[in-house]
Amino acid sequence: MKVTFNQDKEVVKRLQEGLKLKGGYCPCKVERIEDNKCMCKEFRDQIKDPNFEGYCHCMLYYKSLD
Numbered sequence: 001m002k003v004t005f006n007q008d009k010e011v012v013k014r015l016q017e018g019l020k021l022k023g024g025y026c027p028c029k030v031e032r033i034e035d036n037k038c039m040c041k042e043f044r045d046q047i048k049d050p051n052f053e054g055y056c057h058c059m060l061y062y063k064s065l066d
Contacts, residue, residue, distance in 0.1 A: 002064050003047060006055065015060040028058035 005012050018027030025032050026040045035041035043056035046063065053065045 001047070001050075002066065004062050004064070006059055006062060011059060015058055026058055 006015075015027060019025070019038050021027070022032070024037055026036045026038050029036040029040065039061065040056065043061060043063075046052045046054075046056070053063060055062050
């Protein structure tokens with residue numbers, strides 16, 4: 001299992017700017033609650049799933065199975 005940034009550098013740049021503007025909260029989530037702090041709870045839960053492979057909701061991170 002490996003978690004990496006999206007390979008599209010422009011996507012990563014925009015999302016990191018959004019994170020800065022929102023104080024570390026996921027730019028794709030409306031509520032500013034602890035579960036939405038990057039890396040959000042939704043993706044942390046997906047990482048725990050041994051069969052999940054794919055992007056987090058905002059597409060900043062990618063979990064691969066290899």
